[in-house]
Structures are given as structure tokens and as C-alpha cells.
Amino acid sequence: MRRFSLWMKAHPAFGDSLIAGFLLLFDLGVAATAVDRGVSFSAFLAVTLLMLGPLPFRRHHPLGASYLILAGGFLQLFTHGGSNGIPVRGSDFALAVALYTLVAYVGRKAGLVYAAWLLAGTMLWAIFQIGEIQAVLLVFLVFVIFGFSWAMGEFIGARRAYQRELEQRLVLLETERDQQAKIAVGEERSRIARELHDVVAHAVSVMIVHADGAAYAIRTQPEMAENAVRTIAETGRLALTEMRRLLGVLRSEDAETQWAPQPDARGVVELAENTRAAGVPVRLEIAGDVENLPAGVGLSVYRIVQEALTNTIKHAGTGTSALVRIARTPEELRLEVVDNGFGTPHDVVKVSGGNGLIGMRERAAVLGGDFEAGPNPGGGWRVRATFPLAA
Template identity: 35%
Template structure:
């Protein structure tokens, strides 16, 4: 019985060396051959920098086109070197200069194609001059090719720059050994200068990519921090609402159980109604604790004292004054009792706004305005600017304050604005809608 062996047919069965060589050739084809002469105009320079944004509109227009102007100036230098660096004169010198300038100008619109034009210009200028012994680079094409390498490397990526330098070195080796007479050696300066220039460009590329990656990571981190802050604030609100609602549901259940005993010989229907109310209150309380209880941390302990309301603002302001903030309170409108959620959220908003004033504007004065208006409650907390005589420096916060206030206002379908004032202070204005209960609803 004989066994037959089949030759490997797939790339997966090739040797690692073969796959490496194919990857290298694929990268070369993609970087320097695929769409080599594609139209890729040089973009304008950004004018949002520290210096350019101070210029007038006309000067900023010119500043945005500075890269194009630099390339044109380099093309003129290459043209001068090509026309004056050889033994030609008259039309031949002009033609040589144009051949040297054309690849540099091509970097403005077709960067990869400009590299191949520069490679082709090298023997062409030598043929026009008739001095093949000075191959591979005469003065004009030396300037031209070095400029093209640097500009194309800036406009592409480091791998493309490496390929261009490798092809340049191969071309120089071939020209020096096969065509040149060895009297002039222009390859060593070209390869050394181009290697240093391309290395600097590669370092700039890596630095720019690292900066972009850091910026992207900072953006993601800021987004995650904001999201985590929002979740933490929602958790805090849920805990507080859980305590408020649980307290009132417990009161309803106790009152429903005790109500029949306050009436002598109550009807059976009334006893069943109160029993149903108590059962529903207990069931709602159990479900509330089951659903909202998951937001409590393991080390969270429910506060023993009742949740604060607007009636506790005076104690809060006294505490803030003891901390060094001079604050006044103004109340307008008919003071009335609001729902526990509105009372608690309003207290927390004032508390957080005053805490921000203590942190960001030490030594400033603040004012709290509470307005009982038709259909809701208005709050306005404003602080002045930091006095010049203040010895305490502002301390940066974690960004939880404004986020938490907005979350509370959004939960109650209210409106909120926050921002700096004209005198250098800061203002927080909030409106919390609230529909007063009628006697029939109470």
C-alpha cells in the first residue's frame, strides 16, 4: 500500500518565512503602489492655536496656508539647485530645474506619486547634464529627493517613510556600484540626512498618536466618571426616597389598622375597607423595600433622624456661616407644606449649591432666595466673586454637585440653570413644579 503526499496549497500551510515575506510585500504594495497617484491635497493648517487665534481674519487666512507656502518655497530652492548646480545652461538648465521642482510641487496633491517622480527625476537630470559619474544625486535632485522624503513622511505614516528610505538606499547602492565611477559619493550624505530627518518625523508621528490616544482616553475617562457620578447620585436619591416613602407607607398602614377602633360600632364594610387599605400599604411597603433596597450598600445604615425639609434651612445656613460663608436668606410667597420629595430635593439643592460656594468661592458672600409661586417652588442660590483679600484658595471638586442637582430637578420634571454671573460669581436657579392638594384629594 502506497501513500501519496499532496503539496500544500493554502497560505496557512506555508512556512513562517514565506508568510512574513508575503506580508512585507503586501505592505510595500499597499503603501507605495496602491493608488500611488491618488489625489490627496495637503490640508490647511489649523488656526485655533495659541498664537494663530490672536491674528486677524485676513492674517489667519494666510496662516492657514503656511504649509503650502513652505512647500512652494522648497520647490523654488530645488529648481534653483537643479538649474545652477550642473554644467548646463540655457533651456537645458531651466528644464533641469523644472524637473527638480515638479516632484516637490506634487507633494501638495499626490504625495506618494511625488516620491516616484523624485526617483525618476534623479537619472533624468543626470542624463540632461551628461555627467553620469555624479550619480545618483546631483545638487538639484539631492534637494528635491530629501524634501520629498520629508514631506511625504509627514503626510503619511512611519511605515511608508521606512519603505521610501529602503528603496532610496537600494537605488543608491545600485547607482554607485553599477553606473557611478566612484569619484563622487553623494549616497552617504543622502542616506544619513534622510535617515535623521525621517527619524525625527517618525518621532513626531508617535508623539502625536500618543497624544491623541491620551486625549481619547481622557475623554472616555471623563465620560465614565460623569456616568459613575450620575449613578451614584441616583443611588443616593433612591435611598432617600425609599426612606421617605417607606415612612409614609408605614404611617398609612398603622393609621388604617387603628382607625376602626376610633369609631364605636363601626360598620363591617368600613372595617373591611380599612383592612384592605392596611394590606395594600403593607404589600406596597414590602415591594418597595424589595425593589429599592438593592441600591443600599452593605455598609449603608438608614438615618435615624427624619429627612430634612425646607424648615431646616435656617440650621443649614447657620452651619454654613460657621464654616466662613456669609449667606442671607429671602423667602417670598405664601409658605406652604410641599410633598416630601420636593422638600427633600429643594433642601439638598440648596445644601449642594452652598457647598460649591464654600469650595470654589471662599470668602465670598452668598444669597438664598426661596419663592413659593403658583404651581411650584423657585430656588435661587447666587454667590459673589472671590475677594482679592481672601487668603484661602479655591479647592476643585469632583464634579458631583451640578450633576446631582440636575438629576434631582430632572426627577421632579423641573427646570434648572447654572452658570457664572457678570460680576464673577456663580448662580444656580431652579424651579420645581408642585400641584397643591385640594381638600378632596387630601
């Protein structure tokens, strides 16, 4: 039954055709009586076609169908002649259906115009085709029917408007949900890309430097080459472990993943030592307490220093030294990484694709900080970042 109801809702012309057929049965029942009273059968048939034929199309073409029905009503008024004509026939109810259709599907203005035509036709019908006593009762009954049609049209029209508004809101909510999902996916992809870049780029850069050193020293200084190879292996294992943890989180939320604490500003000391081991002297200056920084600030400081020192290793050239300054005040934390190499900004972007600089800038922006990177006036490259700490 529910399936049939849904099918009827999807095919409203079928239900309207049933209404037209039901009214047609009434018309056929009085056809012989109308002909006996002097009504031409061709006129009777023309009125039937005009008033019942448009009913199946009233929802798709409400104005056209309604005024065809009205034309049939006026044709009946002038062809069913005098007091000998039948006062009411089944197709007359199509006028009430047309009024309901205009109010529900077009609007009140169209309904008022149509109601005015119905009022005029009803008064003419009452004056010319029925007696005075009959007129009072029948006109009252006609007005009741038309009033009921108007009320039903108002109710259904308001319900349709409410449903349209709900549908529009649902569409907007779905669109907003999809947009938020796309934004969340984009942000997550950017975050994952930053983490992978920071982990892999630093580890690979250290491994390359040590591999080059081992290749040069393998014949003349085998002990130094052995230490370099050992450092390469250790750095590779650490990078592989961190990547496995990150990939374990991405694969499944249900999997039991081994969690490790995120690095923070205290890990900058280890970064400096690793960079010195790679052959780049690093001087570290820390002013203020960096142990109890907010987690996001501590991680960003670590990653920015890591990326800056990685760029120094890759692009600054031989004989380069670096300076890392971290200064904390009650209001903000200032970070600066400076080297005196001869690499150019073009080299940095050309080799790395600019992803490292983009990642550093994004980390600072997410926390409401400022970031700048560029050539140092005294030569080399300089990276500066500022993070607000005050509430």
C-alpha cells in the first residue's frame, strides 16, 4: 500500500484522471435528462470535454487548465438554456477543483482573479437559470463549496511552501557538510604532508651528508667511515619508526597504534648535536624557560628549527656554521635560525620545491604567529618566527 501511495505521489496525473473519470460518470448519468430538457448533446459533450479534459494536467499547467475549465463553465451557462436546463452536473465540481489548484500551486492573486470570475458566473447562473427560492439555497451551497476549495488550497499551499523550505535547508546543510568535509580533508592532508616532510627531509639530508663523507673517508679513514655508516643506519631506523607510527594512525582508527610523545622545543638541543655530527657547527642560544611551552608551540619550534637546519645542511655549502636563538618572554616566543652559507633562496626552492618554507609558514600561521625567511644581510640565510603566548 505504501508503495502504491508513493507511486501515486510521483504520478499525480493518474489521480487527477481518476477524479475526472469519477465526475464523468455523473455527467453521463444526467446526459439523457439534459437532452430531454432541450440541451444539445454536442453542447453537453463540449462542456464535458472543456471542464473535465484539463483536470489531468492541472498540476503541470494550473493556469491554462483552470481557465479552460472556466470557459467550459461559461459555455454551459449560455448553452444549457433557461429554466428547463439542469441546474447542476458532475463537471461543475471541476470549477472548485480549479480554484483549489490556483490557490495551492500558483498563489492568492491568481486565486482571487479566478474567484471573481466564478462569482460573476454564479450570479448569472442564479439570475437566468434557476428560480428565486432555489437561487438562495444553491448559491449558498456553491459559495460553501468554493470557500472550502479556497481553504484547502491555502492549507496545501502553505504545506508545500514549508516542504520547499525544508528541502532547501537540507540541500544547504548537505552542501555545508560536504564543504566542511573537504576543508577537513585538505587540512589533514596538509598536516600529514608537513609531518612527513619534516621527518623524511631531515633524516634523508643527514643520511646523504654522512654517506658522502663515508665515501670520501672509506679508504683513508675507515674508522670515520664506519662511524658515518653507523649514524646513517641509526638515523634511518629512527625515521622509519616515526613513519610507521604515522602510517599506523592513518590506516585504521581501530588498530592499536604505538603512540609516542611529539617532540617539543627541548628537542632542539638534540637537533643541534645531530647537525654538528653532520659537519655543520651550530651555536645554540636559549633565553627563558622552554620546557613548559604549549604543545603546539613546542612542536612548531622543533619542526621549524629542524627544517631550517636541514636546509642549511643541504644548501649552505661547505664551511657553513649556523646560529639558533630561542627567546621567551611572557607575551611571546621568538625564534631565529641564521647561517653564513653561500646557498641562495633560488637553490632552496629549486631543490625542495618550496614545501619546507610553506610548511614552516603554515605552522606559524596556525598558532597566530609571524614567519619570515630570506637572505641574511650579512650573507647566508635567515629564518624568523614569532609565536604569541599571552592569552
